[in-house]
Amino acid sequence: MSAEPVLSAPPRTRPAWHVATVAETRRETPSAARLVLDVPTWPGSEAGAHVDVRLTAPDGYQASRSYSVAASAPATATAPGRVVLAVDELPDGEVSPFLVRELRAGDQLELHGPLGAFFVWRPGESSRPVQLVAGGSGVVPLYAMAAAHGAAGDDVPFRLLYSVRTPADVYFADELAALTGPALGLDLVYTREAPDGWPDAVGRLTRDTLAARTIAAAERPRVYVCGSTGFVEAVAGWLQELGHQPGDIHTERFGGLR
Known part of the structure; x- marks a missing residue:
């Protein structure tokens, strides 16, 4: 069997902190919400990547959790970047109940990413199914x-x-x-x-x-x-x-x- 050609991966985008504004939130399943975020500095991400979401309370307390990116588009000269997350609520969770139940359009979050290089799929990288x-x-x-x-x-x-x-x-x-x-x-x-x-x-x-x-x-x-x-x-x-x-x-x- 001949070896499959190995294509070099594109240069990785360096993860950074970004300020995201909620453009839309809606129910995805009975226990989950879809969050559509506008991110002016977002560079785009590969399919399979994730981000860390950080919340800061009025007293300065911070909590962060990782969520996979469902869809992503990089920022352009005429439009902010876009990140779509789908968050499942855990009743005893510290972050997910707020994201699912309390978050509204216009609210802001901090995102760190894009993160992940092993669990990604890239078009044209391999001919295998x-x-x-x-x-x-x-x-x-x-x-x-x-x-x-x-x-x-x-x-x-x-x-x-x-x-x-x-x-x-x-x-x-x-x-x-x-x-x-x-x-x-x-x-x-x-x-x-x-x-x-x-x-x-x-x-x-x-x-x-x-x-x-x-x-x-x-x-x-x-x-x-x-x-x-x-x-x-x-x-x-x-x-x-x-x-x-x-x-x-x-x-x-x-x-x-x-």
């Missing part, structure tokens, strides 16, 4: 990759296996539906409730389902997995059991502090 595997809100950076793939007109095969609790909990549902087709194969696994007439059983993602709904290891896909720590560890282990090489599996996980 791409398999995305998401659990819950872990779909956010994978949606960014699928959207970038579609926008670039890239012909590399792309598939997304998305494990989610109910239809109402699907992030970027309309956008994913619009992308699904030749540019993106989408497989949904519902763990608690499925739409009426759904042909598959409701339940957690299993090794057998993963094997049946993902690109086979023999095709050497690049695999990106994002979700909770337990989800990512289980999926990464199954993928290796199915013959995928550890170096082909890129993972990103989120913990309890949001």
Whole structure:
């Protein structure tokens, strides 16, 4: 087998602090909000990147959390940069309840980024197929990759296996539906409730389902997995059991502090 050509990565944008103004906030799922931010100094970011969001209280207390970038556009001479986040609220969280429930258009936040170089997808970097595997809100950076793939007109095969609790909990549902087709194969696994007439059983993602709904290891896909720590560890282990090489599996996980 001939080696795949290795293309050099573009120079990384140096992370910096930016002041963002909320342009829009709206409900994304029953527990999450979509935040559309105007950022005059934003340089743009690669699909899969993340930012640190910092809040400062009137008494000077600061708290920050990391969130994946769902969409990004660099600032130009005529328009501010744009960053789209999707934040899932944790009831005992320090930052996410404010972002989901209290944030309003016109409010300002501090962002540090763009961050991340390993968990990114770049158009034209590789001719190998791409398999995305998401659990819950872990779909956010994978949606960014699928959207970038579609926008670039890239012909590399792309598939997304998305494990989610109910239809109402699907992030970027309309956008994913619009992308699904030749540019993106989408497989949904519902763990608690499925739409009426759904042909598959409701339940957690299993090794057998993963094997049946993902690109086979023999095709050497690049695999990106994002979700909770337990989800990512289980999926990464199954993928290796199915013959995928550890170096082909890129993972990103989120913990309890949001």
